[in-house]
Amino acid sequence: MSFKAQHLPYRNTHSFSQLVYHYLDTDVSLQPYFSYQPDMEGIGKAIETRKFSSANRNALVAELNRQYQKMNPYQAVAKNLELLANENCFTVCTAHQPNIFTGHLYFVYKILHAIKLAAQLKSSFPEKDFVPVFFMGSEDADLNELGEVFFGGEKMNWQTTQQGAVGRMQVDKSLLKMLDDISGQLGVLPHGKNVMDLLRRNYVEGSTIEQSTFSLVNELFGKFGLVILLPDSAPIKRMFVPVMEMELKEKFSAGAVKETLAGYPKSFRIDSFGRDINLFYLDENGRNRIEQKGDSYFIEHTSRQFSREEIIQDLHAHPERYSPNVILRPVLQEAILPNVAFIGGGGELAYWLRLKLVFEKAAIDFPVLILRNSFLLISKKWGALMKKLDLGVPQLFLDEVTLSAEWVRVHSGLQLMLQNEKEELSQIYRKMEQVAGKVDPTLAVHTNALLVKGLKKIDLLEKKLVRAAKKKHEAAIREIGFLKGELFPGGLQERIENIMFWLAIHGMEFLDVLLQESSSVEPRFTVLKEV
Numbered sequence: 001m002s003f004k005a006q007h008l009p010y011r012n013t014h015s016f017s018q019l020v021y022h023y024l025d026t027d028v029s030l031q032p033y034f035s036y037q038p039d040m041e042g043i044g045k046a047i048e049t050r051k052f053s054s055a056n057r058n059a060l061v062a063e064l065n066r067q068y069q070k071m072n073p074y075q076a077v078a079k080n081l082e083l084l085a086n087e088n089c090f091t092v093c094t095a096h097q098p099n100i101f102t103g104h105l106y107f108v109y110k111i112l113h114a115i116k117l118a119a120q121l122k123s124s125f126p127e128k129d130f131v132p133v134f135f136m137g138s139e140d141a142d143l144n145e146l147g148e149v150f151f152g153g154e155k156m157n158w159q160t161t162q163q164g165a166v167g168r169m170q171v172d173k174s175l176l177k178m179l180d181d182i183s184g185q186l187g188v189l190p191h192g193k194n195v196m197d198l199l200r201r202n203y204v205e206g207s208t209i210e211q212s213t214f215s216l217v218n219e220l221f222g223k224f225g226l227v228i229l230l231p232d233s234a235p236i237k238r239m240f241v242p243v244m245e246m247e248l249k250e251k252f253s254a255g256a257v258k259e260t261l262a263g264y265p266k267s268f269r270i271d272s273f274g275r276d277i278n279l280f281y282l283d284e285n286g287r288n289r290i291e292q293k294g295d296s297y298f299i300e301h302t303s304r305q306f307s308r309e310e311i312i313q314d315l316h317a318h319p320e321r322y323s324p325n326v327i328l329r330p331v332l333q334e335a336i337l338p339n340v341a342f343i344g345g346g347g348e349l350a351y352w353l354r355l356k357l358v359f360e361k362a363a364i365d366f367p368v369l370i371l372r373n374s375f376l377l378i379s380k381k382w383g384a385l386m387k388k389l390d391l392g393v394p395q396l397f398l399d400e401v402t403l404s405a406e407w408v409r410v411h412s413g414l415q416l417m418l419q420n421e422k423e424e425l426s427q428i429y430r431k432m433e434q435v436a437g438k439v440d441p442t443l444a445v446h447t448n449a450l451l452v453k454g455l456k457k458i459d460l461l462e463k464k465l466v467r468a469a470k471k472k473h474e475a476a477i478r479e480i481g482f483l484k485g486e487l488f489p490g491g492l493q494e495r496i497e498n499i500m501f502w503l504a505i506h507g508m509e510f511l512d513v514l515l516q517e518s519s520s521v522e523p524r525f526t527v528l529k530e531v
Contacts (some may be wrong), residue, residue: 005517007524013397017267021347024523029265033353035366038522052338061085063235076225080131092118094343095135098213105494110372112518113343120520134228138167138210139323143288164286167210182392187502192260237319239336249327256357278327292453326508341368378529
C-alpha cells in the first residue's frame, strides 16, 4: 500500500464557502469574531491565557475514568487520562454526532487532525502536554442525518421507529439488517471480513448508539491516544449549570448573537440562528425545546410546565436533562475542557465565528479555530484513468462541463477559442465608431451596440465549435464523466463516502497513512493518490 500526496490551497478546490476562504486569509473584517490566529503563534497565546479551574479538571478526569471503566483502555489513552489531571495539560478538541458506522469520511479526518495537532503542539511546546479529545454530540436528534451512510455509491438509511436523542437510541434489528447488507458489499474486499467483524463487535443489539460509537471510535483511534468524551452525563452537565441557569433566567445567548449579527460583515450570508432559550429538555419524551411565557417555562410537545423557581431547582437536581443547542454546545465544550484549539469543518467555523460574544458573557475562554483537514482519495484504477486522459489534480476540481471543454480544447488539435478574432473585430468596430461619431454622435452608440451583438454571436460560435469537437471525442468525454462521478459523487467525496470501504480495501493501516499525511495548522487540501 503506497500513496502519494499532493496539496492544494482551499480556494483552488472551488468547494468551500467564501467565509472559509476569508477566514484562512485572515480577513480583517472577521478578526473581531475570533480571539487568536489559526497558527502556532495563536495557539501559544491561547495556552498562556487559558483558565481552567482545578475543580473542573478533577470532575472531568473523574468522569472520563468512569466512562472508560467498562473497557480496558489503550495504553496511550490511559496515559493521556493521567496527563489530564495535571495543570500543564491542555486539550485539542474536535466534535461530531454519533453517525452510524462513523458516517462520512470527514468524521475520521477531523479526529486524525486533532491527533496530529496534539502531537505537533507537544513538539512545539515540550514543557506542556496536549491530549486529543473527541467530544461526542450524542444528544442530537436528527436521525435523517445520523442514520444515513453510503457504501459503494449506495445510500442506506437506518429505518427505526425510535425517537429523541440518537445517542440514546438502541441498536435494533433494523440496524443489524443494515450490517448484513453492508457485508454483501464489503465482505468480498481484501480486508472486508475484518471490517465487518469490527462493526459487529461494536454494534450489538440492545446497546445504545452512544455506546456503540464510543467503542468503535476507541477501537479505531485508541492506539493514537484519542480520549472520547460523552457529555450526556450529570457530572459533565453539572459543571455547566451556572451558564445554563443564566440562560434560563436572562436568555443571554440570544441577545449576544443578535448583537453580533448586527455588526457582522454583510458579504457573508446569515441564516436564522438560535432561539430565545438555547437549551432543550432531554428526557423520556425526547429532546424538546424550552419555551418561556411570562414567568412560566413550557417543554414543547409535552405537558411539562415549570415556574422559574421550579425549573432552576430541576436544573440543579437533574442537569443531565438540559441539552444545549448549536449556540451553547460549543460553550459547554469549552467550559468542561482545558481546550486551546477546536478543529471543525467550514459549517462549524461559520457558527463559531458568531459566538465570541456569547463566550465572553459566559466568562468562558474562546479557543483557536482550526479548519479541519480535507482529503480526496484516488485509487489506482482512477489514477490510471487520469494518466490516460492526461489530467492533473487541479483540473479534477473543475465542474464537468468546464473540464470537458478544457480537455477538448487542449487535446483536439483544433482552434476552438476565437479570442484573437474577437480582438480584431473590436478594433474594426472602434475605427468605424470614430468615423460614424464624426458624422453623428448617436451613430457611435449604434456602432458600439453592433459590436456587442457581434461578440455575442462569436461566443455562440465558440460553443458550437466545442460541441462539434466533443462529438469527435465522445469516448474521452464519457470517461471524464465516469471519473468525476466516482471522485465527486454528488459533491466532495469526504461529504459522501464512508471510511469502512477504504479500510476493507487497505486494512486498518490506512488510518496510519491518513494520519501521516494530515496537516496540523497548515490550511491545505490533500489529494492522496494510490501508486
